[in-house]
Amino acid sequence: MAFIKRYLIPRLIQYFLVIFLGITAVFIIPRLTPTDPVRRTIQELRSRGSYLDPGSIEAMVEDLEEMYGLEGSSFDQYIAFWKRLFRGNFGVSFFQFPTPVMDLIANSLPWTLGLLLVTTFISWTIGNIVGALAGYFSRSRWAKVLDTIAMFVRPMPYYIFSFSLLLLFAYALGLFPVAGGTSIGRQIVFNLDTMLDIGRHAFLPALSLVLLGAAANFQTMKLIIQNVNSEDFVQYAKFGGVKEGRIVWRYVIRNGILPQMTNLALSLGQIFSGALITEIVFSYPGLGTLLYNAIVTGDYNLIMGIVSMSIIAITTAILVIDLIYPLFDPRIRYT
Amino acid sequence: MKTLRDLFRDYRFAFSFSVLCLLLVFAVISLFSPYDPTFWGSVPRDLKPSWEHLLGTNSKGQDVFWQATFAVRNSLIISVIAGSVSRVIAILVGMIAGYTGKTTDRVLMFISDSLLVIPLFLIIVMVAMLIRQQLTLPTLGLLLAFFGWAWDARVIRSLILSLRERQFTNTAILSGTGTLSLVMKEYMPFAMPLIFSTLINNMSWAIGLEMTLAILGLVNIDIPTLGTMLNWALSYQSILLGHWWWILTPVTLSVFLFVALYWLSVSISEYLDPRTRTQRVGVQ
Numbered sequence: 001m002a003f004i005k006r007y008l009i010p011r012l013i014q015y016f017l018v019i020f021l022g023i024t025a026v027f028i029i030p031r032l033t034p035t036d037p038v039r040r041t042i043q044e045l046r047s048r049g050s051y052l053d054p055g056s057i058e059a060m061v062e063d064l065e066e067m068y069g070l071e072g073s074s075f076d077q078y079i080a081f082w083k084r085l086f087r088g089n090f091g092v093s094f095f096q097f098p099t100p101v102m103d104l105i106a107n108s109l110p111w112t113l114g115l116l117l118v119t120t121f122i123s124w125t126i127g128n129i130v131g132a133l134a135g136y137f138s139r140s141r142w143a144k145v146l147d148t149i150a151m152f153v154r155p156m157p158y159y160i161f162s163f164s165l166l167l168l169f170a171y172a173l174g175l176f177p178v179a180g181g182t183s184i185g186r187q188i189v190f191n192l193d194t195m196l197d198i199g200r201h202a203f204l205p206a207l208s209l210v211l212l213g214a215a216a217n218f219q220t221m222k223l224i225i226q227n228v229n230s231e232d233f234v235q236y237a238k239f240g241g242v243k244e245g246r247i248v249w250r251y252v253i254r255n256g257i258l259p260q261m262t263n264l265a266l267s268l269g270q271i272f273s274g275a276l277i278t279e280i281v282f283s284y285p286g287l288g289t290l291l292y293n294a295i296v297t298g299d300y301n302l303i304m305g306i307v308s309m310s311i312i313a314i315t316t317a318i319l320v321i322d323l324i325y326p327l328f329d330p331r332i333r334y335t
Numbered sequence: 336m337k338t339l340r341d342l343f344r345d346y347r348f349a350f351s352f353s354v355l356c357l358l359l360v361f362a363v364i365s366l367f368s369p370y371d372p373t374f375w376g377s378v379p380r381d382l383k384p385s386w387e388h389l390l391g392t393n394s395k396g397q398d399v400f401w402q403a404t405f406a407v408r409n410s411l412i413i414s415v416i417a418g419s420v421s422r423v424i425a426i427l428v429g430m431i432a433g434y435t436g437k438t439t440d441r442v443l444m445f446i447s448d449s450l451l452v453i454p455l456f457l458i459i460v461m462v463a464m465l466i467r468q469q470l471t472l473p474t475l476g477l478l479l480a481f482f483g484w485a486w487d488a489r490v491i492r493s494l495i496l497s498l499r500e501r502q503f504t505n506t507a508i509l510s511g512t513g514t515l516s517l518v519m520k521e522y523m524p525f526a527m528p529l530i531f532s533t534l535i536n537n538m539s540w541a542i543g544l545e546m547t548l549a550i551l552g553l554v555n556i557d558i559p560t561l562g563t564m565l566n567w568a569l570s571y572q573s574i575l576l577g578h579w580w581w582i583l584t585p586v587t588l589s590v591f592l593f594v595a596l597y598w599l600s601v602s603i604s605e606y607l608d609p610r611t612r613t614q615r616v617g618v619q
Contacts, residue, residue: 018449025453029461151347155597157543159550160589163565167586171574266451273456277547291457295464295551303464307457314454 008323015319022311026304027081031074038064090305095297101305104290109309111181112286115202116275119209120264126210127217128260132253134218135225146218153215158274162208162281169204176204179283205282209275220263224256258329265321269314341606348602354595358407358588365404370397372405372559384580391580394571403584405559407592409472410542413560416476417483417541418534425484426530429491430518434499444492450485458482459544463553470554479541487533494529498522528607535600539593546589561585561592 038061084090090101134143153161170178177183181201182194228234229252237247279288287306294302342348370377376396384391390399432443459482463470470478498504498521507517542561548554549562556563564585573581 014445014448017445018452021449022453025458026461029458030465032465151598151601152594155539155593156590157540157546157593159543159547160586160593164586164590167574167582269452269454270456273454276454276456280550291460292551295460295553298464300464303461307454307461310454310457315452318452 011319011322015315018315019312022315023082023085023308024078026307026311027078030300030304085308090308091301093294093299093302095293095299095302101302104302105287105305105309108285108287108290111284112275112279112288115205115209115279115284115286116272119206119275120213120271122206123210123213124217124260124264127214128221128257129253130214131218131221132225132256133248135222135256136229136248136252138222138226143222147222150215150218153211154219156212158208158212158277159281161212162205162278165204165208166281177201181285202284205278205284208278208281209271212274213271216267217260221256221260224259225252228252228255261321261325261328265318268318268321272310272314342602345602345606347598348606351595351598351602354591355599358411358592358595361404362408362411365401365408368401368404370401372397372402373557381576381578390584391578393567393581394573394576394578395567399581399584402559402564403588406561406564406585407588409558409560410545410562410589410592412472413476413479413545414538414541416473417479418538420477420480421484421487421537422530422534424480425487425491425533426526428484428488430495430522432488433492433495434514434518440492444489447485447488450482451489455482456544456547459548460551460553463548467553468555472558475545475548475554476541479544483537483540487530487537490529490533491526494526495522498525528604531607532600532604535596535603539596542589542592542596561589 042057042060042064088102090105092098093101093104096104130146134146137143156164166178169175177200182197183201234247234251237251242251275286276288276291278284279286280292283289287310291303291306293299294306343352365372374397378388378392378396378398380392380394380396382388382392388398388400390403392398393402428443428447432440459478462478466474466478503521504517507521512521545554545560546562546565549556549560549566550569552566554560554563556566562585565582568578568582568585571578571581573579
C-alpha cells in the first residue's frame with residue numbers, strides 16, 4: 001500500500017500533468033501567432049493557383065473554423081479541443097481530404113512502432129553489452145578500435161547520418177532500395193516474399209537508428225563500467241577467486257544496467273524524434289513521412305494530431321519503463 | 336602556452352582545433368565573396384569543380400564554394416546564439432533549483448523534465464511552421480535556445496547540489512558571504528568546465544536541428560545555411576543528375592563540423608576535469 005501512496009500516485013500525477021501541459025501547448029502554440037490559420041489556409045490555396053470567388057471564400061471560412069475548432073471563445077475552444085481528443089477525433093486532413101486525421105495516423109503508426117521497437121531494443125542491448133565488455137577490458141585493442149568508431153558516429157545528428165548511409169548504400173553501391181516501405185504496388189500479405197521485401201526496405205533506416213543508438217549506449221555504458229570496475233566489491237570478488245565471467249555478467253553489468261534504464265527513459269523522446277527524421281530521409285511510410293507530407297502541404301490538423309498522439313505515446317512508454325524498473329533493481333521494492 | 340601544448344598532445348584536440356579554425360577562416364572569407372549569396376544566375380549553371388569555381392556551380396547559377404562559406408558562417412551564428420542564450424537559461428535554472436531546493440527546485444525540475452520527455456522536435460516543428468517567414472538567423476537561434484536548456488540545467492543542478500554539501504559552502508556562509516557572491520565566486524569555477532562542454536554539445540545540437548528544419552523547408556530557405564544548401568540540392572535532384580559537388584559539399588562540411596565540435600568538447604573537458612566524464616557522455 002505504501003508503494004501506491006509514496007510512489008505510484010505521485011508518478012501518475014506527474015504523468016497526467018505532463019500530458020496535460022503538452023496537449024495544452026499543442027492547443028496554445030497555433031493561437032500565439034498573429035496569423036489566422038483559416039486565412040492562411042485560404043491564402044495557401046490561392047497561392048497554388050486555385051481561383052476562389054468571394055462567396056465560396058465565406059463558406060470556406062465557416063467550414064474551416066468548424067474544422068479547426070475555432071468557434072466560440074478561447075476557453076470554449078479549449079474545452080472542445082479536449083472533448084475531441086478524448087473521442088480520438090482530430091478532424092479531417094487537408095492533404096488527403098476528407099480522410100480523418102486519425103485514420104492516417106493509424107495507418108502509419110505500425111510502421112513507426114515496428115521500426116522503433118526493434119531498433120531501440122537492438123541498439124540498447126548491443127550497445128550496453130559491448131560497451132560493458134569494452135569498459136571491463138578497456139585496455140584491449142578491440143575496445144580502443146570500437147571506442148574510436150563510436151567517437152565518429154556519436155556526434156552525428158540523425159539526418160546527416162541516415163543521409164550519408166542513403167548516399168553510400170542506396171545510390172553509390174545500389175545495395176538497398178532508395179525509398180519506401182515495400183516495393184511499389186506490393187500488397188501486404190503474410191508470406192516470405194513480402195517479409196523479405198519489407199526487411200530489405202527497413203534495413204537502412206534500421207541500420208542508421210541502431211548504429212547511432214548503439215554508439216551512444218556504448219560510450220555511456222563503457223564509462224559507467226569503468227567506474228564500477230574500480231569499486232571495492234569488484235576487487236574483492238577478484239581476490240576471492242570469483243570466475244571472471246560471473247564478475248562481468250552478474251556483478252558489473254548488473255550494476256551498470258540500472259542508470260542505463262533511466263537514460264533510456266529520459267532519451268526516449270529524442271530516439272522517437274530521431275526515428276521520425278530517419279523515416280523522412282528514407283521515405284519510410286511511418287509517422288515521420290506523414291509528418292513531412294503534413295508540413296509540405298500545410299496540413300495543420302494532421303500535425304496537431306501527430307504531435308498529440310506522440311506526446312501521449314512517449315510519456316506512456318516512459319511511465320511503463322519507470323514502473324518495471326524495480327524488476328531490474330532489487331534494492332528498490334515498492335512494498 | 337603549456338596548457339595548449341598539453342591539449343595538443345591529445346590527437347582529438349589537435350584534429351578538432353585545426354578543423355574548427357579552418358571552418359572559421361572559411362566563414363570569415365565569406366565577407367570577401369565576389370557574389371551575393373541570394374542572387375541567382377551570377378555564374379553559369381551546373382559546372383564541375385574547376386580552378387575558376389573551386390567546388391563547381393549549382394543549378395541556381397551560384398558558386399558552390401562561396402555559397403558554402405556563407406552557409407558555414409550562418410550555421411555557426413545560429414548555433415552560437417542558441418548555445419549562449421540557452422546556457423544563460425540553463426545556468427539560472429540549474430543554480431536556482433540546486434541552491435534553493437524545496438518547492439522551487441521541484442517546480443523547475445518538473446518543467447525541465449517535461450521538456451525532456453516530450454518529443455521536442457515535433458513541438459519545434461509546430462512553432463517553426465507558424466513563423467517560418469519570420470525565422471531569420473537570430474529568431475531561429477532564440478527558438479532553439481528556448482527549447483535547448485533542459486538537460487544541461489539538470490546537470491548544473493546536480494553539480495550545485497553536491498557543491499552545497501561541501502565544507503567550504505558552510506565556511507563561506509558563516510563568514511558572511513552573500514548568496515550571489517557565493518554562487519558567482521565559489522561555485523562558478525567548478526561549473527565552468529561543465530558549462531563549456533555543454534555549450535559545445537548544444538551548438539552541435541542546434542546546427543543539426545537547423546539542418547533538419549531546413550530540409551523540411553521550415554526556415555527561410557533564401558538564407559544560405561548548411562541545411563538550406565542541402566535543401567536546394569535535394570529539391571534540384573542533384574543526386575539523380577549527378578551533381579555530386581553540390582550535394583556533397585554541405586554533407587562533408589557538416590560531418591567535419593559535428594565531429595570537430597564533439598571531439599573538442601570531449602578533449603577539453605577530459606583535460607579540465609576527468610571526473611565529469613560520466614555526466615558528459617550522458618544523454619545529449
